[in-house]
Amino acid sequence: MILVLMGPPGAGKGTQAARLAADMSIPQVSTGDLLREARRDGSDIGKRAAGYMDAGTLVPDDVVIALIERRLEQGDCKPGAILDGFPRTVAQAVQLDDMLERGQRQVGAVISIMVNEDEIVERILGRLTCGQCGAVFHRLIKPPAVAGQCDVCEGGVSSRSDDNEDAIRTRLQTYTNQTAPVLDYYGGAGRLEKVDGTGGMDDVFERIQDALSVA
Ligand code: AMP
Numbered sequence: 001m002i003l004v005l006m007g008p009p010g011a012g013k014g015t016q017a018a019r020l021a022a023d024m025s026i027p028q029v030s031t032g033d034l035l036r037e038a039r040r041d042g043s044d045i046g047k048r049a050a051g052y053m054d055a056g057t058l059v060p061d062d063v064v065i066a067l068i069e070r071r072l073e074q075g076d077c078k079p080g081a082i083l084d085g086f087p088r089t090v091a092q093a094v095q096l097d098d099m100l101e102r103g104q105r106q107v108g109a110v111i112s113i114m115v116n117e118d119e120i121v122e123r124i125l126g127r128l129t130c131g132q133c134g135a136v137f138h139r140l141i142k143p144p145a146v147a148g149q150c151d152v153c154e155g156g157v158s159s160r161s162d163d164n165e166d167a168i169r170t171r172l173q174t175y176t177n178q179t180a181p182v183l184d185y186y187g188g189a190g191r192l193e194k195v196d197g198t199g200g201m202d203d204v205f206e207r208i209q210d211a212l213s214v215a
Helices: 013-024 031-041 044-055 061-072 090-102 117-125 165-188 201-214
Strands: 002-006 028-030 081-084 107-114 127-130 136-138 192-196
Touching: 002 013, 002 165, 013 028, 013 081, 013 201, 028 031, 028 061, 031 044, 031 061, 031 081, 044 061, 044 165, 061 081, 061 090, 090 107, 090 165, 107 165, 107 201, 117 127, 117 165, 165 192, 192 201
Parallel strands: 002 081, 002 107, 028 081, 107 192
Antiparallel strands: 127 136
């Protein structure tokens, strides 16, 4: 099953995608993580993406589409994948459908996690991310057991370079302008399930599972 997980930045997509991936035994594929990896590796793609990412704007479609196509061709994605942060434009959604159709596959379900803007800004400003494995913590709500160190892999945790208030506002604006229309694209085709993203992680996970059982 190819599952698309959507929602504004800070809605908890990454956290929920990781849980779903473990639960469904299929990989979580995050374009944000793939791009951060490319930056760490110093690859051409990483260099091309850096400026857009730090400003909170979208990396050009052709870059992320090439990345995702390469990733979905890998063997571990044969049984399916949880797409986290992709597609983020209607052009990406159309290309995803085309790419999957060529392999006789399709998007099985689209879940949109809904959270209001004030809560998002609060969540993101406190967010701490492991530079090594991508695990996410929060300064107040979920601090790592040892300050500055990831509970999962003992890598260093810090604020992402794009988790500052200016970039967050830009990312939210980008979401409204470019990504919200993707919800209409899927909604029109009857493929979209909306889930309330407020409250605890377990509650949201349960709501997603309920939504998937009717999708
Ligand atoms: P994320 O980790 O999903 O919040 O993504 C971090 C940043 O990576 C975004 O603000 C964009 O600059 C870039 N990015 C991630 N996924 C995409 C995508 N599907 N299309 C364009 N840019 C993306």
